Amino acid sequence: MHSVVLIKQVPDTTEVRMDPKTGTLIRTGVPSIVNPYDVHALEEALALRDKYGGRVTVVTMGPPQAKEALRKCISFGADEAILLTDRAFAGSDTLSTSYILTQAVKKISEQHPVDLVLAGKQAIDGDTAQVGPGVATRLGFEQLTYVVKVEGVDLEKKEITVHRLLEEGREVIKTKLPALLTVVKEANSIRYGSLPHVMRAVRYDPPGWNQAFIGGDLTKMGLKGSPTNVKRIFPPPTRAPGEIIPGGKEDPAAAAALLVDKLTARGAVGGKGAAQ
Amino acid sequence: MSGNERFDCIVVGAGPAGTAAALTLARAGVKVVLFERGEFPGAKNVMGGVLYSKTLNKLVPGFWKEAPLERPVIEQNLWMLSSDSVAKVGYRSPRFVPGHAAEGGVPDEGPANAFTVLRAKFDRWFAQKAVDAGALLITETAVEDLLWENGKVVGVQTGRDDGKVYADAVIVTAGLHALNSLIPKMADGRLGIKPEHVALAVKQIIALPKEKIEDRFNLPAGMGATIELVGASTSGLTGISFIYTNADSISIGAGAMLSDYVKSGKHPYDVIEDFKAHPAIKPLIAGGEVKEYLGHLIPEGGYNAVPKLYGDGFMVAGDSAMLVNSVHREGSNLAMESGRLAAETFIKAKERKDYSARSFAAYRDALDKSFVLKDLRKYRGIQHYLDSHPQIFLSYPEMVSEAAFRFLNVDEAPKAEHEKMMVQAVTNRRSMMGLLSDLWAGWRATR
Amino acid sequence: MSVDASRSAGGGPAPAAAPDVKTQAQGATIATGTEAKRLSIDDLLYLIRYNPDDRGHLRVINDDICREKCVKYGYACTRFCPAQVYKWEENHVSVSWEGCIECGACRIGCPFANIDWKYPRGGFGVSFKNG
Ligand SMILES: Cc1cc2nc3c(=O)[nH]c(=O)nc-3n(C[C@H](O)[C@H](O)[C@H](O)COP(=O)(O)OP(=O)(O)OC[C@H]3O[C@@H](n4cnc5c(N)ncnc54)[C@H](O)[C@@H]3O)c2cc1C
Numbered sequence A: 001m002h003s004v005v006l007i008k009q010v011p012d013t014t015e016v017r018m019d020p021k022t023g024t025l026i027r028t029g030v031p032s033i034v035n036p037y038d039v040h041a042l043e044e045a046l047a048l049r050d051k052y053g054g055r056v057t058v059v060t061m062g063p064p065q066a067k068e069a070l071r072k073c074i075s076f077g078a079d080e081a082i083l084l085t086d087r088a089f090a091g092s093d094t095l096s097t098s099y100i101l102t103q104a105v106k107k108i109s110e111q112h113p114v115d116l117v118l119a120g121k122q123a124i125d126g127d128t129a130q131v132g133p134g135v136a137t138r139l140g141f142e143q144l145t146y147v148v149k150v151e152g153v154d155l156e157k158k159e160i161t162v163h164r165l166l167e168e169g170r171e172v173i174k175t176k177l178p179a180l181l182t183v184v185k186e187a188n189s190i191r192y193g194s195l196p197h198v199m200r201a202v203r204y205d206p207p208g209w210n211q212a213f214i215g216g217d218l219t220k221m222g223l224k225g226s227p228t229n230v231k232r233i234f235p236p237p238t239r240a241p242g243e244i245i246p247g248g249k250e251d252p253a254a255a256a257a258l259l260v261d262k263l264t265a266r267g268a269v270g271g272k273g274a275a276q
Numbered sequence B: 001m002s003g004n005e006r007f008d009c010i011v012v013g014a015g016p017a018g019t020a021a022a023l024t025l026a027r028a029g030v031k032v033v034l035f036e037r038g039e040f041p042g043a044k045n046v047m048g049g050v051l052y053s054k055t056l057n058k059l060v061p062g063f064w065k066e067a068p069l070e071r072p073v074i075e076q077n078l079w080m081l082s083s084d085s086v087a088k089v090g091y092r093s094p095r096f097v098p099g100h101a102a103e104g105g106v107p108d109e110g111p112a113n114a115f116t117v118l119r120a121k122f123d124r125w126f127a128q129k130a131v132d133a134g135a136l137l138i139t140e141t142a143v144e145d146l147l148w149e150n151g152k153v154v155g156v157q158t159g160r161d162d163g164k165v166y167a168d169a170v171i172v173t174a175g176l177h178a179l180n181s182l183i184p185k186m187a188d189g190r191l192g193i194k195p196e197h198v199a200l201a202v203k204q205i206i207a208l209p210k211e212k213i214e215d216r217f218n219l220p221a222g223m224g225a226t227i228e229l230v231g232a233s234t235s236g237l238t239g240i241s242f243i244y245t246n247a248d249s250i251s252i253g254a255g256a257m258l259s260d261y262v263k264s265g266k267h268p269y270d271v272i273e274d275f276k277a278h279p280a281i282k283p284l285i286a287g288g289e290v291k292e293y294l295g296h297l298i299p300e301g302g303y304n305a306v307p308k309l310y311g312d313g314f315m316v317a318g319d320s321a322m323l324v325n326s327v328h329r330e331g332s333n334l335a336m337e338s339g340r341l342a343a344e345t346f347i348k349a350k351e352r353k354d355y356s357a358r359s360f361a362a363y364r365d366a367l368d369k370s371f372v373l374k375d376l377r378k379y380r381g382i383q384h385y386l387d388s389h390p391q392i393f394l395s396y397p398e399m400v401s402e403a404a405f406r407f408l409n410v411d412e413a414p415k416a417e418h419e420k421m422m423v424q425a426v427t428n429r430r431s432m433m434g435l436l437s438d439l440w441a442g443w444r445a446t447r
Numbered sequence C: 001m002s003v004d005a006s007r008s009a010g011g012g013p014a015p016a017a018a019p020d021v022k023t024q025a026q027g028a029t030i031a032t033g034t035e036a037k038r039l040s041i042d043d044l045l046y047l048i049r050y051n052p053d054d055r056g057h058l059r060v061i062n063d064d065i066c067r068e069k070c071v072k073y074g075y076a077c078t079r080f081c082p083a084q085v086y087k088w089e090e091n092h093v094s095v096s097w098e099g100c101i102e103c104g105a106c107r108i109g110c111p112f113a114n115i116d117w118k119y120p121r122g123g124f125g126v127s128f129k130n131g
């Protein structure tokens, strides 16, 4: 069972502040982390390896600094972690990124055929949730998003059964391998890497793969391959805070009366508007 | 796998002491691993922020040209705060900052006497020096215990699976709390830190534009000042507060004996907020944005609290050995020096292949001869002194304020009268000689 | 009393031994008006970066000791802990270990050695940006 995990290095958004004047994100001095959802995808892959054997390969596209994120994945126990880095990749949007990652997965398959690709549900710095599905489509893999549990894998039949977290509840699906899963946080809790893994990570130098190595159509990569246009980034308009009516526990009748008064005053209930 | 990997030496904790040790060992070709529990070296570390150059320059000559330093210190001050006033003593000299007085560029002449630093940045840089020299730095990994065999330390147990690592010796530089967790098992049992042995310090980083800092502290461009304060700055607790200028922020903090905190029931965050609101302090930080809130303990036990410094297979350095010059300001340099000396002792022991207590006794000798224990011995009485002279912290600042006010207030009384009143204001409460000797010793103690 | 009840966010009575000093600095905050807002402990904790673990590293060993012996200290840890990790809740001390800044004051300062104190696991806990 060979799993490939797609990860992204992102700024720790809990530390990112927005410049209220320009509307842009202030990223200077903000520490980088592995996209939290991706860590859950990695954990799922490692758990599958624990259960069914095989290997786990991690891939990211990014600048050389992203090696730090890859080392982090090695410290949890991944077997290999590859950096896709090339000028030609710079400025990629989700369309182009999924193309480049697809090329990489194909390349990885040449050595060790890939049974499963995993990614986080979305990246916290863009929240698009497009890259995983994009890769699945290009690879022609079955696509299972919002996976909250992997029920099991049938290695003989080449089948996987997963639970998907949907708004209405859970959906249990069985499908053919190879497949691509995007994983939610509720799927698992992250393991604490063993000391040998942590020590290996410190010394690990992730192999860097460039455009020439993974091949593919140059016009589909980087700025050229990225039709997305960001028109404007802006914070959502601040809404007036809600109001909590106090005293509901002690004197529910009075609180209810107060609520009705307030709503009436706004024309939300009673009066002509609401009666119709 | 590497879990069974053997090292020559294990260093526990990448603060100034541990990094100095690992750097020295790695340079001598010793196979050394440096464990740090933080996300990176410095992530857990707090100090006021004055780093003395001399010790570091021995380890990294020319460090000031590349280290992340805040400002070279050109001026040092001692302020005594009364409830609404302040008496100031200070000294500024270009001799503190050779070469730096020339505007712009990095001076070649030599480091300033001291620099302000922020530890999260500084420690990270410093640890990288050890890594560059060949030390293996393992972060996010806590050492939970020492491994013993036949009464000898033979390695460490980390908090991870397959977490044992073995070596010829272990240097413990894990800060103050090693004293109660790692070391009691090897020391003579007289340990156990008491609330009287530590100060609890809280600190804030307040961002201010460079120019504002230079205006408010009357500083030449790029230069820094330090202010230590006693009196109303710690809400009646025994302690010292500080204000240090960074490149574009101010470090402001208050440290008081933990025993006083326990007795008084005060909240540290109230103490620092009260301090910031003092009429003499408020204008210095006005308009600044608070960026971070931090807290840490400072070992204050002094010479008499120094634990056993070595044994079969181990040595202890830095805060773990209580090597802090009692009154707040010197710790990082003692840590570096002791870490370096422990490493040098190990290097000599390695030649003899003898890692026994007898072999490591040379570490104690080296410390005895260095400024580390010489200074601590010199101030050995200071803890007792401060305990028996609480007025230094409490009533003196009020007295000095009273005396200064009478002397400087223009009310048409003849000047001779003023002097007499001033003397009275002071001698009403303490004898003149007592005052002078208290102040002299007190001032010396903070230096 | 130096311990202003309105600000004893940690809860519990003031310790009997508290000296009767009211510093004027406290008075000064009242007069400062709007421009330099006095920060509450919640404001301050909000500024800190944490890597929270999924398990606690601090534990009060015996609630009876707090209840029976520590009243005279005003439940010491609820007062001196710089991160207000401990709060008195009716009949015991609650422990919000997620906010701990790992100073270790409670380990040394609890008058009855009633706190089982450890650092969080390596890599977790507070991660200072400046230090
Ligand atoms: C508020 C304050 C102001 C100060 N001001 C000054 C000043 O202005 N100038 C000055 O020179 N000194 C000052 N000091 C003192 C100075 O900070 C210390 O003396 C110095 O940091 C000691 O260095 P160290 O390496 O021994 O310990 P530390 O700096 O405490 O380093 C110990 C390291 O070990 C790590 N560690 C701890 N336990 C473990 C474990 N079990 N496993 C792995 N790693 C572990 C820690 O994360 C840390 O990185 C101040 C201290 C404080 C608290």
Ligand code: SF4
Residues within 6 Å of the ligand: C060, C065, C066, C067, C070, C073, C075, C076, C077, C078, C086, C093, C109, C110, C111, C112, C113, C114, C115
């Ligand atoms: S200080 Fe100790 S005894 Fe007192 S309330 Fe806290 S845990 Fe309990």
Ligand code: SF4
Residues within 6 Å of the ligand: C058, C080, C081, C082, C083, C084, C085, C086, C099, C100, C101, C102, C103, C104, C105, C106, C107
């Ligand atoms: S270690 Fe410090 S911050 Fe953490 S709970 Fe104890 S006193 Fe509070």
